[in-house]
Amino acid sequence: MYIVIVGGGRAGHSLAKTLLEEGHEVLVVDKRDEVCDEINEELGSICEAGDGCDASVLLEAGVERADMFVAITGSDEDNLVACQLAKHRFSVPRTAARVTNPSHEALFKRLGIDITVSSINLVLEQIEHDMPTRFLTHLVTLDNASLEIVQVKVPEGSVVVGNMVGQIDLPTGALITLLLRDNQPPQRPNGDTVLQAGDDLLVVINKESEEALRLALTQEAALETEAE
Amino acid sequence: MKAIIMGCGLVGAELATLLDSEENQVTILDLDPDSFERLPPTFKGEALIADGTEPEDLERAGIEEADAFIALTEEDNRNILATQMARDIYNVSRVLCRIYDPARSELYEELGLETFSPTRIVAHLLRQRLVG
Numbered sequence: 001m002y003i004v005i006v007g008g009g010r011a012g013h014s015l016a017k018t019l020l021e022e023g024h025e026v027l028v029v030d031k032r033d034e035v036c037d038e039i040n041e042e043l044g045s046i047c048e049a050g051d052g053c054d055a056s057v058l059l060e061a062g063v064e065r066a067d068m069f070v071a072i073t074g075s076d077e078d079n080l081v082a083c084q085l086a087k088h089r090f091s092v093p094r095t096a097a098r099v100t101n102p103s104h105e106a107l108f109k110r111l112g113i114d115i116t117v118s119s120i121n122l123v124l125e126q127i128e129h130d131m132p133t134r135f136l137t138h139l140v141t142l143d144n145a146s147l148e149i150v151q152v153k154v155p156e157g158s159v160v161v162g163n164m165v166g167q168i169d170l171p172t173g174a175l176i177t178l179l180l181r182d183n184q185p186p187q188r189p190n191g192d193t194v195l196q197a198g199d200d201l202l203v204v205i206n207k208e209s210e211e212a213l214r215l216a217l218t219q220e221a222a223l224e225t226e227a228e
Numbered sequence: 229m230k231a232i233i234m235g236c237g238l239v240g241a242e243l244a245t246l247l248d249s250e251e252n253q254v255t256i257l258d259l260d261p262d263s264f265e266r267l268p269p270t271f272k273g274e275a276l277i278a279d280g281t282e283p284e285d286l287e288r289a290g291i292e293e294a295d296a297f298i299a300l301t302e303e304d305n306r307n308i309l310a311t312q313m314a315r316d317i318y319n320v321s322r323v324l325c326r327i328y329d330p331a332r333s334e335l336y337e338e339l340g341l342e343t344f345s346p347t348r349i350v351a352h353l354l355r356q357r358l359v360g
Contacts, residue, residue: 053305055331077281077305080312081332089335103283107313 004066006052006082007073008035052082072098135218154199159221166191171209178202234280235300241266280310296322
């Protein structure tokens with residue numbers, strides 16, 4: 001593939017290096033002469049000095065025959081304009097842009113940039129993936145031992161929906177102390193109480209069993225059946 | 229009309245003053261508070277230290293109720309980003325973008341953005357004066 005990269009900073013430089021190693025043909029465009037000199041010295045003559053938002057510079061870079069165009073400068077506005085130029089003026093089949101301000105990502109997508117990469121959004125997604133705490137809220141840590149009180153919302157489709165509290169396989173030591181249900185006074189659930197989606201449960205639990213509790217109450221019913 | 233102007237340079241301040249004197253609701257944005265000294269003491273609109281490419285700042289300026297958004301910073305690409313955001317994210321009905329680079333201005337006209345290139349306009353005016 002022939003790939004044109006606008007922006008020869010740290011990100012652009014290492015991207016160019018990796019793509020070259022993978023056997024692609026690469027050309028980097030950067031406004032800064034010293035950046036170009038450094039890249040040319042290390043990777044061979046693959047960097048041209050110039051403004052990647054300037055049609056004549058891109059033309060000289062052979063963007064018309066590029067299979068892919070990547071704008072990876074530190075400036076969102078420059079990346080956007082470079083990609084729009086490549087896409088609409090030179091019909092490059094695929095455009096990719098780095099997005100520094102995560103709130104710009106939606107606009108870039110709407111304007112037809114094929115690939116957008118926002119490092120902040122990526123990290124946030126990763127955090128959410130690693131720590132799925134969405135249905136569990138810490139309320140109080142009890143001084144005594146390592147106990148805490150947490151609030152768990154029973155999600156739509158959870159394996160416990162329609163089940164009696166007594167049937168649930170709770171981690172040892174977990175105690176459901178209170179059930180909060182929309183438009184109803186708080187109640188103390190017993191073993192026969194049937195749970196509904198949207199119920200909020202206040203649970204006293206050992207800190208170490210938190211994850212087991214979250215799984216017991218929020219795991220999706222369909223997933224459970226598949227596992228069986 | 230509620231108008232938001234991004235950039236309180238000479239043109240931005242002049243436009244803000246004109247629109248304000250014609251009883252429009254004007255909000256002018258700039259990152260440099262000193263730039264607001266260009267506004268006359270009679271200016272009744274709002275001057276906000278704000279970044280027109282930042283959604284939070286645009287919302288603070290009332291972009292959701294705006295009828296017009298005019299980008300007049302010195303940087304073409306910032307103007308292009310801000311006006312496309314005003315048009316496509318906030319559905320502002322009238323959006324005007326200053327783009328000094330005539331080629332870039334032409335590209336965005338083709339893409340349906342209302343742009344103007346002072347470079348081209350002034351060059352044409354001068355040519356007219358010289359050649360008639």
